[in-house]
Amino acid sequence: MEQKILNYYKEHEAEIFEDLKNFTLMEASTSDLDELLEVRKFLEKLIIDRTGIEPFVYETEGRHDVVKFSYGEGEEVVIVGHYDTVHPIGALPYVIDGNKLKGPGVYDMKSGLVSAIWAIKAYQELGIDPGNKIVCVFNGDEETGSKDSTEIIKENVKNAKAALVPEPCTAAGDLKTGRKGNMKFAVTIHGKAAHAGNAHKDGINALEEMAHEILFVQSLTDYEAGTTVNVGVAKGGTKVNVVPDTATFNVDCRFKSMVERQRVIDAICGIQTTVPGATVEVEFIDGKLPMEETEGNMALFAIAKECGDKLGLSFTSKFVGGGSDGNTISAMGIPTLDGLGADGDHAHSPEEFLYIDQLLPRMALLATMIPKI
Ligand SMILES: [Zn+2]
Known part of the structure; x- marks a missing residue:
């Protein structure tokens, strides 16, 4: 089946790249709401033109609509992707540079959506039963x-x-079986203002307290466990001759497991003051849950590996730092495999590109693994 699908893609290479070009040139970053609507409409038309399936649109209050369509019968296999990009409109040209195809979102992840649509078209035209009900869910605010x-x-x-x-996939071509979760904290320390000369003893120095707390928070980092805790911003004080009564600092934390997430929450939310009289308030700002490397995720990777071998693709599984909607889904206990899109590099940068000669094999990887799940 691997070669059959790859050959089908090769026969339709010009159309596939034409779809990718037209889709990429329909540009919108997450905040370009009017343009995002146009991208959504283009996407709907592309789905209908290629598969004959009428998609369902969830219109959301924030105007980041979700496009959904399904194909096949059986248990559900969901393909999740996004049609927004990080690039301001017009910032990047669409160019071919040797084996590199450059353009806004061409790699992250317009090509991934084209891959999902063409997988269904390939099943239809080649008479392949995907063995599952494929549900594609594409959002505009990832x-x-x-x-x-x-x-x-x-x-x-x-x-x-x-x-x-x-x-x-990763810059080295690897698939993503795990992704770190993230969260933030905003810490506010209250002390007591006093004249730095005349009444130094009466003051409670919020910056002194903050110094202790920053060292404590930084010490929560555990590289072995994959946990990083970073105090990225700290502010406090007004004048050099005043004992400062307020100080604030902000913390970013990334972690691989729910256990580590809880350890850091407990430590920071339960922080104890050192300077007598100082008080502390902690605001917890939740982010993405981790995509842990579960057995289910690894089982999906094993299927992908088997298909990849037959397509001449070599890759391993990687636990990566950045989050995606895969985090949310994996944290619900659903086996999840990420990084099944294009091979290239420099997502979220003007240098974003995909390798042209790798696109069809990577597309074939997605299409061939679904019937084996
Ligand atoms: Zn993305």
Whole structure:
């Protein structure tokens, strides 16, 4: 089946790249709401033109609509991807540079959506039963944290036996079986102001207290466990001759497991003061849950590996730092495999590109693994 699908893609190479070009040139970053609507409409038309399937659109209040369509019978395998990009409109040209195809979102992840649509077209035209009901869910706000779409995604994956995310693979071509979670904290310390000369003893120095707390928070980092805790911003004080009564600092934390997440939450939310009289308030700002390397995720990787071998692709599984909607889905206990999209590099940068000669084999990887799930 691997060669059959790859050959089909080769026969339709010009159309596939034409679809990718037209889709990429329909540009919108997450905040370009009017243009995003146009991208959504283009996407709907592309789905209808290629598969004959009429998609369903969830219109959201924040105007980051979710496009959904399904194909096949059986248990559900969900393909999740996004049609927004991080690039301001017009910032990047669409160019071919040797084996590199450059353009806004061409790699992250317009090519991933084209891959999902063409997988269904390939099944239809080659008479392949995908053995599952494929449910594609495409959102328009992934790059800013999927605020409008997370609940819709959750609703659509809750009964799925697997979720596949055609986000780019790693720069080395590896698939993503785990992704770190993230969260933030805003810490405010209250002391007592006093004249630094006349009444130094009466003051409670909020910056002194903050110094202790910053050292404590930084010490929560555990590289072995994959946990990083970073105090990135600290502010406090007004004048050099005043004992400062307020100080604030902000913390970013990334972690691989729910256990580590809880350890850091407990430590920071339960922080004890050192300077007598100082008080502390901690605001917890939740982010993405970790995509842990579960057995289910690794089982999906094993299927991908088997298909990849037959397509001449060599890759391993990687636990990566950045989050995607795969985090949310995996944290629900649904086996999830990410990085099933294009091979290239420099996502979120003007240098973003994909390797032209790798696109069809990577597309064939997605299409050939689904019937084996
Ligand atoms: Zn992406």
